[in-house]
Amino acid sequence: MGVDQLPGAGVLLREWRQRRKLSQLELALRADTSPRHLSCVETGRARPSRQMVLRLAHHLDVPLRERNSLLMAAGYAPVYRERPLEGEGMRAVRSAVDMLLEGHEPYPAVVVDRLWNVVRANRAMDVLLDVAPAELRSPAPNAMRLALHPEGLPAHAVDYGEVRAHLLGGLAQQVRTTGDAALGALYDEVSAYEVPAHEAPAPSQERGPREAVVPMRFRTPHGELAMFSTIATFGAPADVTLSELAIELFFPMDRPTAHVLRERAGGQAEKERRSCRES
Structure with missing residues (x-):
């Protein structure tokens, strides 16, 4: 055109x-x-x-x-700048983001852009990223692909059908409200992923969430974990990049999950201290 x-x-x-x-x-x-x-x-x-x-x-x-x-x-110049997150002009934003990510440990937290590409994550996020194959994490992981690709989290998930419906519904709503063609293409891709047969409910079995929030339950080498998340955005953004960033914070759904995440963080910290002493 x-x-x-x-x-x-x-x-x-x-x-x-x-x-x-x-x-x-x-x-x-x-x-x-x-x-x-x-x-x-x-x-x-x-x-x-x-x-x-x-x-x-x-x-x-x-x-x-x-x-x-x-x-x-309309024939006018753009008024909103689009600065890279790693640029000098975004130093204060990066500092705030890093403070939030680090402060949320030992629980996972991640920053995504408008297309759900992971642009920043804390160390605890490895508990979710490590279960996915390398091809889904390189060159940069996409949160929707990780959560919906049959070789990603669904391969380890429990009660995946409920989570899939929630994620696809939210993504479809984003496409409708933003009119973003690239986001629409992402929706078309992930909604076409094959659903594990044991997780696809028959129409007569479909039901609403049984919890106050839709939990994500999956199996890891550390045991079965159950988490839910909340998403934060920046208030009154005046930069395109900043307006499109979202910070997803994961929280334990039960005490066993909280215990595993705390123990895992403690083990990582001990390894780092031992490495520093040996160097």
Whole structure:
């Protein structure tokens, strides 16, 4: 598709409005403009100002990456920078992330980007990463592939069908709300993975979660572990990279799991101390 064939800002704004299931009147009221002007913008009869594009994008909850695309489609320069996490300008962010990851030990924690690629992890995360084959961890692990590929966590999981439904449902919702084509491609890939026969429930056996959260139970050399997770994001991000980062923190579901993770962390620390003394 050539540059002159790219959709204009009006077309893109209409797509975002429809994705959010808002009428022109509803969006116009939220953005303090008239339905007539919004209609003219969407049909290309009026060029929106830079401020109008940003205001509409804000009320449509458009991701920062796509806000830049909207601005360029309207003939304006992007306003949100996209700095690499390892860059000098992100030193404070890296420090905060590392503090959070280290402080969460002995429990696993990981940082992922918008496509669920692992960009940072604490040492305790090895308990999840090490059960996957090398080809799923190289060159960089992807959390969704690790969690859904039949040779990844499903090969060691207990009650995997419930976890799979939860993960795919969340990923599908992300695709719907972001309109991200790359994320959609990831969903198509992982949803097509073969499901272990013993973990695929018949339709009549499907049921909702039995716990307050959906636990992930899997077998490891350390025994059967049960964990659940929570995801944290940065508040009021003004950088594309930062807006797309998510920190997933895993917690033990029961006392045996907590004990194993604490004992494992203690053993790792002792090995490091012994190595330092020997060197």
